[in-house]
Amino acid sequence: MIPHAVIGVDIGTSSSKGVLVGPDGTLLRSAVREHAVDRPAPGHVEMDAAVWWEEFGSLVRELTADGAPPVGAVGVSGMGPCVLLTDADDVPLRPAILYGVDTRATEQITRLTDRFGEEEIRARCGSGLSSQAAGAKIAWVADEEPEVFARARRLYMPSSWLVRRLTGAYVLDHHSASQTTPLYDTTARTWYAPWAELICPDLELPPLRWSGEAAGTVTAEAARLTGLPAGIPVVTGTVDAWAEALSVGAHSVGDLMLMYGTTMFLVHTVPDLLTAPALWSTVGALPGTRNLAGGMATSGAVTGWLRDLTGAPDYADLLREADASGTGANGLLMLPYFAGERTPLMDPEARGVLAGLTLSHTRGDLYRAALEATAYGVRHNIEAIEAVGGDIRRVVAVGGGTQGRLWTQIVSDVTGREQEVRTTSIGASYGGALLAAQLLGDVSADDWNPVRETVVPDPEAAAEYAELYGLYRDLYPATADVVHALAARQSR
Incomplete structure (x- = not known):
């Protein structure tokens, strides 16, 4: 057992979360x-990086107040890939541009793809250029904000920004770097200088x-600002979805992690490099690992939107109403593309569709349709993973959406897959704490965070969802021209 408690903090899309974890993994x-x-x-989605540091300090002070046990290490993670550009003195030059939900760089994606070649980019970087590619967003800043770009000297993401403020170290983890396409060579596992010098020479x-790996130790100044002990180690950290996978031990070959959050993310661990136009191929969070990943642009974001729109007091009420709605949401079918769609459509101009509405439909039916829409999107991504050679042997669910059981049950029914749910499913912040604990001693996710339950598909519901999934797949091509025209009007 490690000698001290540890802290993990994750900077997410809709919130920052922190955990204090005991030496045995107890939250x-x-x-x-x-x-x-x-x-x-x-198409522009941004955040002021000052929020990341302010919330980190606030979380840590709360976690360590009132007789908390001594803290021996800190783990960090955050949404990504993001683009935070600073000057040589680490002063942010503009708000950070967020990951694939930000779709501004379409022109740069086309130009860079034409210049370097789609197949060459995929062969070297693992993935083609899409809204997820941080390198294309750097090129957007160069094109659209040249006065900002002329002063830019450093690149940060949420986790590496926290590391810089805590330790003074300027580092980035390999996984995050592998999502800066086309700047990183996934075979050589290093920056690819010829393309980096063309896109961001300064x-x-x-x-x-x-x-x-340890990035450094907490400085005296960071200790003064946060209340952390000076000199304790801080991990390098990574993107939130990969920290979530680590938190539930889903990083062995054949594992698939499903992250139920503001967006739905899938991380499948593979033995060798696999590439596909409709997915992202990355290096893993741990040395020697590789992943094939997918991500929906919205999932929890849609359920949150419905909660606010309908005035529901809390999610528990919505879940009860959705459960009562029953399989198929009383004939409603939703496309969850409210912010475009990432994998496997790669269509930033996709939009949400709700088909089958009548005056008799209820709030619970709408909420059920949203949960089912996410499940259909998961199945679509699983089929894309397997189509290029992925071999999914185990599915592990994590994130806030695993609470209440209904959403995970719907996903299992739609996909026909069992899902493990671990004792602690709080996600990336717990994964950061696990990485911090591993700096202090021999700690495994299976010991820290054992399986709590296994969600098993219901055969009757699965048979009904098989038919509905076919309608879901038909709905996008049937409505694409209309929603693309509407998307064009929205951007005027």
Whole structure:
């Protein structure tokens, strides 16, 4: 057992979460700070990096107040890949551009793809250029904000920004770097200088480390600001979905992690490099691992939107109403593409569709349709993973959406897959704490976070969902021209 408690903090899309975890993996305390992203223009999704550091300090002070046990290490993670550009003195030059939900760089994606070649980019970087590619967003800043770009000297993401503020180290983990397409070579596992020099010649790209490696130790100044002990180690950290996978031990070959959050994310661990136009191929969070990943642009974001729109007091009420609605949501079918769609459509101009509405439909039917829409999207991604050679042997669910059981049951019924749910499913912050604990001693996710339950598909519901899934797949091509025209009007 490790000698001290550890802290994990994750900077997410809609909130920052922190946990204080005991030496045996017990969740001692947790805290949350909600926040909102900025959407200054259609397709633009940003956040002020000052929020990340302010909320980190606030979370840590709460977690360590009133007789908390001594803290021996800190783990960090965050949404990504993001683009935070600073000057040489680490002053942010503009708000951070967020991951694939930000779709602004379509022109840069086309130009860079034409210049370097789609197949060459995929062969070298693992993935083609899409809204997920941080390198294309750096190119957008160069094109659209040249006065900002002329002053830019460093590149950060939420986890590496926290590391910088805590330790003074300028580093980035290999996994995050592998999502800066086309700047990182996934075979050589290093920055690819020829393309980096063309896209961002004046940026000092950060030295690379693995997620679980120590980035440095808490400085005296950071200790003063946060209340953490000076000198304790801080992990390099990684993107939130990969920290979530680590938190539930889903990083062995054949594992698939499903992250139920503001967006739905899938991470499948593979033995060798697999590439596909409709998925992302990355290096893993741990040395020697590779992943094939997918991500929906919205999932929990849609359920949150429905809660606010309908004035529901809380999610528990909505879940009860959705459960009463029953399989198929009384004939409603939703496309959950409210912010475009990432994998496997790769269509930033996709939009949400709700088909089959009548005056008799209820709030519970709408909420059920949203949960089912996410499940259909998961199945679509699983089929895309397997079509290119993925071999899914185990599915592990994690994140806030695993609470209440209904959503995970619907996903199992739609996909026909069992899902493990671990004792602690709080997600990335717990994964950061696990990485921190591993700096202090020999700790495994299976010991820290054992399986709590296994969600098993219901054969009767699965048979009904098989028919509905066919309608779901038909609905996108049937409505694509209309929603693309509407998307064009929205961007005027």
